[in-house]
Amino acid sequence: MVKGTNGVARTTLPVGQHSFVVACDGYESEEGMVKLKASAPSNIQITLSKEATATQQSSVTQPTVAQQPVVQPTVANSDNITIPVKDGISIEMVRVEAGTFIMGATPEMKESGSEEMPAHQVTLTNDFYIGRYEVTQALWKAVMGNNPSYFKGINLPVEQVSMEDCQEFLSKLNIITGKNFRLPTEAEWEYAARGGKKSRGYQYSGSNNISAVAWYKKNSRGTTHPVGSKQANELGIYDMTGNVWELCQDWKGSYSSSPQVNPTGAVSGIGYVSRGGSQQHIAWYCRSLYRNIYFPGDHFMDHGLRLVLSE
Numbered sequence: 003m004v005k006g007t008n009g010v011a012r013t014t015l016p017v018g019q020h021s022f023v024v025a026c027d028g029y030e031s032e033e034g035m036v037k038l039k040a041s042a043p044s045n046i047q048i049t050l051s052k053e054a055t056a057t058q059q060s061s062v063t064q065p066t067v068a069q070q071p072v073v074q075p076t077v078a079n080s081d082n083i084t085i086p087v088k089d090g091i092s093i094e095m096v097r098v099e100a101g102t103f104i105m106g107a108t109p110e111m112k113e114s115g116s117e118e119m120p121a122h123q124v125t126l127t128n129d130f131y132i133g134r135y136e137v138t139q140a141l142w143k144a145v146m147g148n149n150p151s152y153f154k155g156i157n158l159p160v161e162q163v164s165m166e167d168c169q170e171f172l173s174k175l176n177i178i179t180g181k182n183f184r185l186p187t188e189a190e191w192e193y194a195a196r197g198g199k200k201s202r203g204y205q206y207s208g209s210n211n212i213s214a215v216a217w218y219k220k221n222s223r224g225t226t227h228p229v230g231s232k233q234a235n236e237l238g239i240y241d242m243t244g245n246v247w248e249l250c251q252d253w254k255g256s257y258s259s260s261p262q263v264n265p266t267g268a269v270s271g272i273g274y275v276s277r278g279g280s281q282q283h284i285a286w287y288c289r290s291l292y293r294n295i296y297f298p299g300d301h302f303m304d305h306g307l308r309l310v311l312s313e
Contacts (some may be wrong), residue, residue, distance in 0.1 A: 003140070003157055005228070014094070016084050024048045082238075083131060085179055085311075091144040093183075095131035095311055096238050098190070101199045102126075105192055106257055110203050111291045118291045123261040124189045132186060132194045133309040135229040136160075136241050136248065137171075145175050152303035157228040159246045159306040164299055165274055168249055168307050175309075185251040186310040188275045188293070189265045195243070195278065195290040197236030205289050207242035207278070208235030212285045216244025222281035226304075243288045246306035247276040247296070254295045273297040280304035 004011040006026075024032045032048050081097040106121040107114035136159040143149045143156075150162045163171070168185065175183050186194070195207040208215040215235065217227045222244070230240040242248070252267025254275045267275065273295040279288030282304045287294070296305060 005157075014082060014084075016082075022046075024050065026050055082134070085181060087141065087144055087175070087178055089144050091141050093141065093309060094134040095309070096134050096194075098130050098132055098194050098198045098237060100126050100129050101193070103193055103196060103198075103201070105189060105262075106291055108203075108291070110205055111289055112205065113286065114291065117293050118257070120257060120259040122257060122259050124193070124265060125261070125263045126189060126193055127264055128312065130190060131311040132190070132239060134234075134239055135308075136246060137307050137309060138229055142171065145178065146171055150301070153226045155226075155228065158226045159229055159241070161226065161246050161303050161306045162301045163306065164301050165249060165296065166298070167301075171307075172309075181311055183309045183311055185249055185307060187264075187266050188250045188252040188277065189262070190310060191242075191248065191250050191277050191308075192290060194237060194239060195235065200236040202236060204235075206285075207239070207290050208233055212243065212288060216241070216279070216288055217281045218244040218279060218288050219282060219284050224281070226281050242278050242308075243290070244279050244283075245281055246278075246304055247280050247294055247302075248278050248306060248308045249296060250275040250277060254293065276305060 004013045032050060083095045083097070084092050085095065086092045102123060102125040104121050105124045107118045108121050111118070138156065139149050139151050139154070139158055139160045140156040142151075142160040142163075149160070150167070151158065151160050152162055172183055172185070175181075197204070197208070204210050206212045206215055212218060213221055214233045216232060226245055229245070232240065232244075234240050235242060250267075252275045253269070253271030254273055255268025255271055274297075276294040276296040277292070278290075279285075279292065286292070296302075
């Protein structure tokens, strides 16, 4: 689903053949096929006919140019991949290049808490792919056949899911796709949220202005919002700040000051790490370093997940 603005919808698709459906309230939908080549971005203009009414079966007018819905796919680059799942649902992934960063209470992170200390060096030795968006209710339902979310909407992030629910979802998703999707480690999550090798040292994921990148307590009106409706971070990833907390695979434990290579968190614990803040929380909880805890069996309407795929 790509929502258009002023008759124009834009999306990024990999090279190859794609089918599409263009729909707009009050108009007859149109279906077609497009073949994308590794060249310049491609534009497709579709003119929809108005729906005929009971007294207007033989006379159908065309919308004006300003009303014409347009599909505008763009050829994907090597940093992005799209993986089809089922029922027309696919997963967009962004490549994160391996690198070294300082994790935790770095100087730009204001009023850091004790759980984010000490700041320490982390090296991730392997590139990985991370979801451009939080897992949506459409994707969850395509895989699981249900929608546990409190706030309903196909393009809203799924929520009210436990760690056990997430692991079942991942298992089924991997069977469908033949891939090895998983939750991010806490280190992978923070590295991607900070912008990886393209980091500009922001306090939130993609900006020092939280309203530009996040749905949080002051602007959310108490509900989640469609994924990707705020500004992306330096890597082109959306909603790593706000909307819903995102589960990581690590048990929550204390930081060490010693350098770490591919850390996977504590060996055991009482709860898992969740990151990013949510639509219910103030800005302090939404900083890219903040560490929340999610207990096994929790089903909260402000917790969801984001996928990672090892390269």
